[in-house]
Amino acid sequence: MCVALPTDERLAGAGATQSRRVVGVIGEQSVWDTTHRVRYDNQWEADIVDDGGHIAERVGRALRMLRERRRLSLDQVAQLTAVSKPMLGQIERGITNPSVLTLWKIAHGFGVPFSMFLDDPSALDLVRRDDQPLVTDDEGRYRIRTAWIRRPGDRFEWHLMELEPKSTHLAEPHAVGVEEWVLVIEGGLTIRTRDVEHRLREGDLLHFAGDFPHTYANPSTDRVRAHILIMYRND
Numbered sequence: 001m002c003v004a005l006p007t008d009e010r011l012a013g014a015g016a017t018q019s020r021r022v023v024g025v026i027g028e029q030s031v032w033d034t035t036h037r038v039r040y041d042n043q044w045e046a047d048i049v050d051d052g053g054h055i056a057e058r059v060g061r062a063l064r065m066l067r068e069r070r071r072l073s074l075d076q077v078a079q080l081t082a083v084s085k086p087m088l089g090q091i092e093r094g095i096t097n098p099s100v101l102t103l104w105k106i107a108h109g110f111g112v113p114f115s116m117f118l119d120d121p122s123a124l125d126l127v128r129r130d131d132q133p134l135v136t137d138d139e140g141r142y143r144i145r146t147a148w149i150r151r152p153g154d155r156f157e158w159h160l161m162e163l164e165p166k167s168t169h170l171a172e173p174h175a176v177g178v179e180e181w182v183l184v185i186e187g188g189l190t191i192r193t194r195d196v197e198h199r200l201r202e203g204d205l206l207h208f209a210g211d212f213p214h215t216y217a218n219p220s221t222d223r224v225r226a227h228i229l230i231m232y233r234n235d
Contacts, residue, residue: 081109
């Protein structure tokens with residue numbers, strides 16, 4: 001069942017809005033991500049998988065840990081992330097679920113992966129498919145399943161991406177220094193980065209700097225599947 005949730009912030013710019021929708025349940029955690037986002041019809045949209053449960057507490061703990069580790073006040077974090085001090089306080093206390101846009105601002109401000117806020121430290125290394133967070137963008141034409149969520153001490157995330165025929169996905173740049181490896185396992189994928197197009201066939205791998213805008217395109221009539229490894233700097 002899909003349930004529309006209200007947004008708590010708007011993107012700057014005329015006609016630009018941000019929205020989110022509940023798309024299902026995975027295990028015991030609600031999941032949303034804007035590591036890969038798509039823009040269409042002047043809207044940013046990321047679907048989230050919601051459990052109606054403990055994600056707010058998890059996000060709050062992660063935010064407080066980051067802030068205290070860097071010895072920052074809420075005022076300083078507000079300046080760093082462009083998120084208001086009252087909103088940050090509510091998030092830290094676990095009394096509000098931040099929107100996709102708000103959490104992306106926080107992750108970008110701290111220079112950490114979005115998925116850091118979703119990590120469950122007690123999780124086993126065996127990650128069943130049904131426990132892997134699933135995010136869909138572009139009206140379901142782009143799907144990304146996170147096989148491995150980055151944990152403290154890790155430098156990488158591992159995703160399985162699917163892109164429907166005749167579809168294009170625009171990915172926003174990651175934090176400075178982030179790199180991507182894309183391995184096509186089914187179909188043909190065109191990746192455009194730094195104004196250069198790279199046409200990949202099944203079995204081809206492309207490594208590129210992820211801190212620039214990049215586009216995934218599937219011009220064919222068949223679905224594309226690819227593994228995406230995202231590597232972060234060891235700061």
